[in-house]
Amino acid sequence: MSAECLAEPRPSSYFLSGVRESIPITLAVLPFGLLFGALATEHGLSLFETVLMSATLYAGASQMVGIELFDAPIAPWVVVLSIVAVNFRHVLYSATIGRYLDHWTPLQRAFGFFFLIDPQFAEAERRMENGRRISFAWYMGLALPVYIGWVGESWLGALFGRLIPDAHAFGLDFILPIYFLSMVMSFRKRPLWLPVVGVSAIASIIAYRTIGSPWHISIGAIAGVMLGALLASTATKEQEQ
Amino acid sequence: MTATTTFWIIIVGAVFTYLTRIGGHLVLSRFDRVHPRVEAGLNAVPAAVLTSLVAPAAMEGGPAEIAALATGAVVSFLGGGMMTIFFSGGAVLIALRHFLS
Known part of the structure; x- marks a missing residue:
């Protein structure tokens, strides 16, 4: 740097x-x-x-x-x-x-x-x-x-x-x-990486099976982003420690 | 569909696609400060979107496809870079498809 x-x-x-x-x-x-x-x-x-x-x-x-x-x-x-x-x-x-x-x-x-x-x-x-x-x-x-x-x-x-x-x-x-x-793996050091990946994977697979393609991409993405936003305060605290 | 209809679907689809590519920025840049939760949500975007692109493909895949993705994940945890992940996963996929078929 x-x-x-x-x-x-x-x-x-x-x-x-x-x-x-x-x-x-x-x-x-x-x-x-x-x-x-x-x-x-x-x-x-x-x-x-x-x-x-x-x-x-x-x-x-x-x-x-x-x-x-x-x-x-x-x-x-x-x-x-x-x-x-x-x-x-x-x-x-x-x-x-x-x-x-x-x-x-x-x-x-x-x-x-x-x-x-x-x-x-x-x-x-x-x-x-x-x-x-x-x-x-x-x-x-x-x-x-x-x-x-x-x-x-x-x-x-x-x-x-x-x-x-x-x-x-x-x-x-x-x-x-x-x-x-x-x-996906290259971002693994980010806070909340594992929970976001887990939730997006589950949500996109369920959406793929039920509503069908192509909606699973947006649904899986939004699920992971929402989780990231919801757990925000916890993640910031962890980073500060 | 007629040729003109096809042409206009492509053009209108392209305009809307461009709007999705610039739209998020246009909306967000109207705010002086980004709320911490929005910030945290946006930081989750790469993992969330890329996972949603991979997960259904993994579910639909057979043993060769799942083994290829698992190899990539393991290589990554062992410290392998992007190209190593890419080629080790690809090699496992080609080998298993060859032997399993």
Whole structure:
């Protein structure tokens, strides 16, 4: 911390360290970008619509939900509502990391928040936890390779979807849960980590079994956040001791 | 659905998605001070949301998937970093799927 602060690196070096940290994310997301492209074509989306969806929505899970519903006999607003339901968790992300971005200009915030996907949020939180500033250069260094990769993979998947090898045998379909687990574990030193994880796990599983996907994400998240807020005073006391 | 409908669903969905990404910040930045309970709730966000993404996938998974996640958790408690967790979990998954099928 001390030496780094004194040296005051240039924005370009922050950008490059963001790019370096984006590599595992790009790898974890890669099969899903290709899979999305392939599935979108199978569901009748044109190449333009497939790439447009990845470039503007930029939210994997909700894109999958969207293409499932495009062929369903339902009203367009229901499709939009389902997409919003999957993405509702982002409200919590921007509220959480927005607290650390006072040094960004309003324009930087308006631009930066577009890229606030799950891994982007998790990496930014980890950086804060390690006592380091979230500079705009670092944030974009992390965001841009993942974004460009995602849009490019959707395009490739749409063009060459039939050539994708057996994803199951290579474990590609389960790579994202493993990645998310490693992110969950990286926050384990936070106060109330275990009770929050326990309550969110139970709530999301019950919601998944009863109400069904995609609502389990928001329900599980809200359950854990509520618990964190409820037990707040206890946690602060423990920290002070 | 017609091509125009699909196009507009994508555009409207994207606008709303962007609003969810900036909305939390816009609401919270209207307050001068953040209540300690809100603060504590927000500090619980990463664990809460990421767990909700993993838990149902773990429940739906077979022995190979559960073993892969368990390996990742154990490696993490032993002090392994993100990449170690990632690759050890992945290796267990591929190996078990190969031998169990």
